[in-house]
Amino acid sequence: MTDQKKFILAIDHGTSGIKAAVVSVDGRVLDYEYEKTPIHFLPGGGAEQNPDDWWSALLTACSRLITNGAVSVSDIVAIAVSSTFSTTVAVDKNGNHLMNALTWMDSRGAPYVKKMVEGFPSVDGYGIFRIMKWIPKTGGGPTLSGKDDIAHVLLVKNEYPDVYKKTHMFLPSKDYLNLKLTGKFAASLDSMQLFWVSDIRDIHNIRYDEKLIQLLDIDKNKLPPMQASTDILGSVREDVANQIGIPSDVKVVLCSPDHQTACIGSGAVDDFAGHLYIGTSSWIQAVIPFKKTDVFHSIASFPTAIPGKYQSINEQDMAGGCLSHLFDNLLFYDNALKGERSVDPYQHIDAVAGSVPAGCDKLIFQPWLNGERTPVDDTTLRGGFFNMSKTTTQDHMIRAVMEGVAYNTRWSLKYVERFIKQELTPINFIGGGAQSDVWCQILADVLNREIRQVENPRQANARGAAFIASVGLGYITFDDIAGLTRYRRTYRPNPENRKIYDELYDVFIQLYKRNKSLYRRLNA
Secondary structure (H helix, E strand, O other), rough: OOOOOOOEEEEEEEEOOEEEEEEEEOEEEEEEEEEEEEOOEOOOOOEEOHHHHHHHHHHHHHHHHHHHHHHHHHHHEEEEEEOOOOEEEEEEEOEEEOOEEEEEOOOOOOOHHHHHHHOOOOOOOEEHHHHHHHHHHHHHOOOOOOOOOHHHHHHHHHHHHHHHHHHOEEEHHHHHHHHHOOOOOOOOOOOOOHHOOOOOOOOOOOEEEEEHHHHHHHHHOOOOOOOOOEEEEEEEEEEHHHHOOOOOOOOOEEEOEHHHHHHHHHOOOOOEEEEEEOOEEEEEEEEEEEOOEEEEEEOOOEEEEOOOEEEEEEEEEEEEEEHHHHHHHHHOHHHHHHOOOOOOHHHHHHHHHHHOOOOOOHHHOOOOOOOEEEOOOOOOOOOOEOOOOOOOOOOHHHHHHHHHHHHHHHHHHHHHHHHHOOOOOEEEEEEEHHHHHOOOOOOOHHHHHOEEEOOOOHHHHHHHHHHHHHHHOOOOOHHHHHHHOOOEEEEEEOOOHHHHHHHHHHHHHHHHHHHHHHHHOOOO
């Protein structure tokens, strides 16, 4: 560590908004600002956002943050952007977006993916000979959910041919924001993974694969040049620097998508170290020194920002987003009630959920409000409460959502541990969900694993982005990060809750198995 008094302007671009934070090169979050951005859901699985809303929110949050004056602007050395994995922007040669961004929840490209990967003999919708063209090279392949970047590209090509023709490059959302900051077209090696055209067999020499590009029948020239996450893309544009209120010599580091920055920000950077994230979506992942694929449960080894390391990637579609849905559309659905609500309900979930016994009197919530990705890739699944009675209260419903997310996490953890061939414990917990002491304990009990609540967990992505920039600028190394990570508390499983949670988890899995055909019938 050469200078702890230098700072990174870290941008955490999530589904619901832009968070800008001032983070020291050793990972201390000094101040942050947040600006909300809307999302537009469309028939047929559409989920779009206007990139202009992102950019406006970024400028607003950053300029407000700088005005707060937590640090001297002369001590800000870099900007680093983390953004949602698999959100795709089509831009022209001047860097202007040509349509709304297709977010990681947009599944309209699924039919085009299916056409690319089907064949005989088939397993779970994949032609075996077809998918084997991808797996050895990329570690996985286009998912049938249609929520990958490549599905978005295929959707644009087939349904918006004029946009496809005008597109200079398809950029991941992080790299679009970097383009706006610097005027330079580029993407990081890890942010391009879900285009499924990168050969990652040699982690030290990731490159585009001509045969996969030809197989998908897309234009290679529409793919951006790739660089390492720690590379410096350039200096911030002078007009942008003036709008934000920072010097124009501040560097922009390529950085990584949210999965990868969360990993770094969680402190779980050593081999087989694991972290759990609960925000709108959720995942449970581990750093690993090898490439491997579990095609049946949508788990694969993807590149990280750490040289020579892979990360076991999986994602569950809705987690904390289920609580938001419960509050905004069920418990406080009336606009008048929303207006009267003066306190953030998330501040009170611990008191509410803590008043309900473990198991919620056997009320079970299924969190599949937008289908599921792992350990099953099924866009037709839907959520709901099971076993509700006349004694069920809204307090039960709130805790049941938290427990349902935990059952879903346990379902995925089973296959993650099989993937890495060892038990994942302790698990570093980050994201908005990690603010809840009750949720931490629920997860420890349901997973039967030790849960470490990372300090300031909502800032994990910003902290991870800052760490990546700090490595790129030479202030720290990746080996330093585990020692720089602080924990608020460690939660251990309560053996008294083992029986009830084992019983309800078994029912949770049976609900999926017995009803999946009905979901397909209703929602296909």
